[in-house]
Amino acid sequence: MPKSNGEKVLCTGSAGFIGHHLVKALKKHGYHVTGVDNLSAGLRKYANLADEFIWDDVGNITADMLEGVSF
Numbered sequence: 177m178p179k180s181n182g183e184k185v186l187c188t189g190s191a192g193f194i195g196h197h198l199v200k201a202l203k204k205h206g207y208h209v210t211g212v213d214n215l216s217a218g219l220r221k222y223a224n225l226a227d228e229f230i231w232d233d234v235g236n237i238t239a240d241m242l243e244g245v246s247f
Contacts, residue, residue, distance in 0.1 A: 180206035183246040187211050188234045190226050191218025199225045210245070212237060 185202055189195035190211025195218065202209050203225070211226030214233045223229045230241060 177201060177205050182206060182208055184208045184210065184244045186237075186242065186245045187226065188237075189213055189218065190229070191215055191220065191222040196222035196225055203227070210241070212241075 180202075183206075185207045187195055187199050187202065187209055190199050190209070191213035195211070195213065199209050199211055199222075208228075209226045210228040210230065211223060212230045212232060212234055213223060215223065215231060223231070230237075
């Protein structure tokens with residue numbers, strides 16, 4: 177994974193087992209991470225790893241939430 181210069185990324189399922197590991201890796205490489213999870217299976221303590229956290233269903237993501245997101 178290449179180093180970032182602070183690019184903003186969105187990680188869905190960020191409070192789950194795989195998602196929280198992805199969030200940690202992205203942050204380690206300098207990305208600003210917005211996590212999205214409805215916490216139906218994820219853990220609240222993992223939600224805190226993201227720079228920003230949206231507690232909602234992935235189906236409710238709007239264009240406003242994606243503003244400035246690189247990928």
